[in-house]
Amino acid sequence: MRPERIAAFLLGAVLLAPAGASGQAIPLELELGYRFVDVNGNRDMYRSQINDREGILLHSLTFSTGTIGGSFIDSLRVDAFDLGAGPAGRFRLEAGRTGIYRVRVEYRRMEFFSALPAFANPLLDRGIIPGQHTYDRTRNLLDVDVDILPNGVLSPIVGYSLNRYEGPARTTYDVGGDEFRLASDLEDTEQEARVGFAFRAGGFSGRVVQGWRQFRETEHLKLAPGEGTGNNIPPLLGTPVTLTDFERDSRVKVNVPVTTAYVVGRFAGRVKVSAGYVRANGDTEASETEDLTGNLVSFQISRFFQGLTEPISSRARNEQWRGHGRVEVDLADGMDVNVGYTERHRELDGFALISSLFIDTLTFTRQDPRDLERIIEANTALERTEKIFDASFDARSLGPVALRVGYEQTDQNVRVTPDPEEIVVPGGQGGDFDRRIHSWNASANFTKSGVTLGADYRRDRADDAIVRVDYIDRDRYRVRAGWSLGDRIRLSANGEQVDVSNDKPGIGFDGRIRQYGGDLEGVPVKPLTLRLSASRFEATSTIPIRQPQDFSIITSRNRERGTWLEGGASLNLTRFRLEGAVGRLENEGTFPFTINRARARAEFDWNSRLTSVVDWNGDKYSEARQENGNLGGYNGNRYGVFLRVRL
């Protein structure tokens, strides 16, 4: 059964449940209505960023009771959010009989849409938008977990998870000297069944679960209508490159048994010892058939060709595990020492057999007509080991002050063995890399008379980098402050700065991220609440890069500087509530834009069971200051009319 049908069934069952629940008053509150949508400008960008659709929407549903009188069930809680006209909805059910069993069911649905005008768009200069990679897909997730005799000495566990991702998309394929747009139809399904037990005996508790996960993917691709001429108009070696037909089917199967176990022991209330182990060995099998015809050119075989048949079969074996152990000692009231060790390891071996049959080929001098077969056997291998030792000391009750200091040492080893087929330009393809990072951290918090102050510092020093953007030095500073005067005024502010650098020869990477902001909330008169919020985001980075076309060195610079200001108010009267907010985000730098956001919501109680709700959300996005103009700009307004019912 498809997950959305399962969720609809469960929702229906819940709505019918009150009638049979021993005649007691059971609170059920649901808010159901219709959302209208009005979008001007780039509708694709609106959908890429917001994607609220017009239609019926179950804005919220809550149903909870702890006093069902039946012998089979004594608690039930159901929550649902934003089901219907998407783009993201959730349904959650928790039920059980105390000490006998507990069931948790969770369903989530997400709609993903992307059609960006300037992203990965090689035809932007010709004024063709959106970009060539677009998708309109949905993801449905279902999780079911049953605990039997929860919190007992031995508690069996059974669970099932489903993650389905599917829908159409457009992508591109580089073949025969050009890129062609393809229409994709994808279906991914990941399922996991698991069984195990939790235990709780004396001072010990833990859990052992064995799961079996399988992932299945099928994708069918064909040439998108009208896209046979590809992206590049000029002929190649005197031949116009075209694709007349294209079909590709691919299948992927992944099977992964997953073992997880942990145990926690407590001794005299002062010592906690824990250990855990996770093992997941994956086995991937993939196959593909691809057939295409057209007028095409291959520089790899130095020939023109009229068709290509390319079956591929591949296999990857992955072994990974993670183990950790930890000891925590409560030295005195509010003073703890914490020492831990974690090791994780991953190995992967891959193999692919790629057989390419080029049909009706000719040399570049239009001679030697024949079919040509090329077979590639690729083998890949990689291995990663990471060992982390950490220790910390907490003093949480030095009067109004709490302190924490810690140290961590991370050792990384990465070994990559690429297949020669992967190497086009020698260098940087593989090797054996070691990296050690020493990290120190300290934090202090102070609380007194409604005032809270806090500061954190973390210092990381590495001896080497594995990839160029790895830091050698990293310093992170965080500060926060809060003040409240009863329920009248609440002020909170925090800030963070992260400095990273790598001054190794040939790298010269420098970056800084700074974020700071705060909230002020006040109640000038009892039914009225006012709120002001301001945040600033800054990011800058520089690193030299080599341009491929002439191997010259330039500096890659990225800069973001965004300011977010928001103000809001809410009025809470006996039968009428009104709240609203307006905000503006202005970003300067590499990708400048502005967003104005506004929202308002009014509620009126007709009686204790019925409330009318109207809401409005408006977002105006503008890229007017970008070099390509306001390609992605839109003005999206959503109006909702809802009825809230309490039963």
Add this chain to the structure above:
Amino acid sequence: MAKKPWILGGISALILVGLSAGPAGAQQATAPGATPTPTPTSAAAVTPAAAEAAALCADCHEDQAKAFAANPHGRMPERWKPTTGSPNALCESCHGDGTKHIEASGDKAFIRGFHTRADADTCLNCHLPTGDHSGLRGGIHTNSETVRCTTCHSVHSPVPKSPHLLAKAPVPLCASCHPVQTASLQSKPFAHRLGRGGLDCTSCHDPHGRPGKESLKKTRDGEQPCLDCHAEKRGPFVFEHPPSGLVGDCTTCHQPHGSMNPKQLTRANVFQLCLECHSTLSASTLGSQPPSFHNLTQARYRNCTTCHVAIHGSNLSPVFFK
């Protein structure tokens, strides 16, 4: 393959030791996961005055008493309930002996009010963190004067629509201390949809976890939480792109708290993001140099993913073409 039998062996030994310690009921008649710390109202602690004061809690605290029937604390199993004989035993099991409080006409000085860290220790008598990612006395968010259980949870007046007896709805609750992170998710154009469809901070973070990376929820495989939803990025792939799990992680290229850049990327231009690793200016790092026909003066080569479409990993193409 590098096996670590000591880990499995250690866990097995601890399990056996734990099971051999006897049934839970023998040692902890009052609470799941309880420490030997005595509850505030053990049978010996009940005074005659307390017995006379029976039912007086509900006389003054009528609203709390009525609401308590639907409260999870009101339906704890019989074997965990206090056995003092006092009708107020349930209240007193958290708030302590109320005799003096009653005698003093409700003076708050004589009742445990859960306004300090020490009071919050009472919660931990039953709610001791039993997970292997939470600390002895809780994680980064628990059990200090700054943040304690009642900072986020409200036993008697929780927000009706939020589970776990939260004092506020999940997003505003986290925002009250982390306004910048919340503003980033809610204001930036390319971000996870915080607060919509039930997505909140705890979808990815464990508020009871230890500081640092331990505050992130892990998948069942111990991987970063991104893969719980984005399962198709998990692999294993024949041809892996190292940032997808070998070196770094998703945050090497993406910003989970929202980004100014499309696809939540850390750079606005794709070629910058790629070439910052793929420039062989030093021989000691992982990351190859693109061949010279990648002419950045042409738009097609400034958009690397136009051709390298399977950048998260591929089973079909060594250069991620499909």
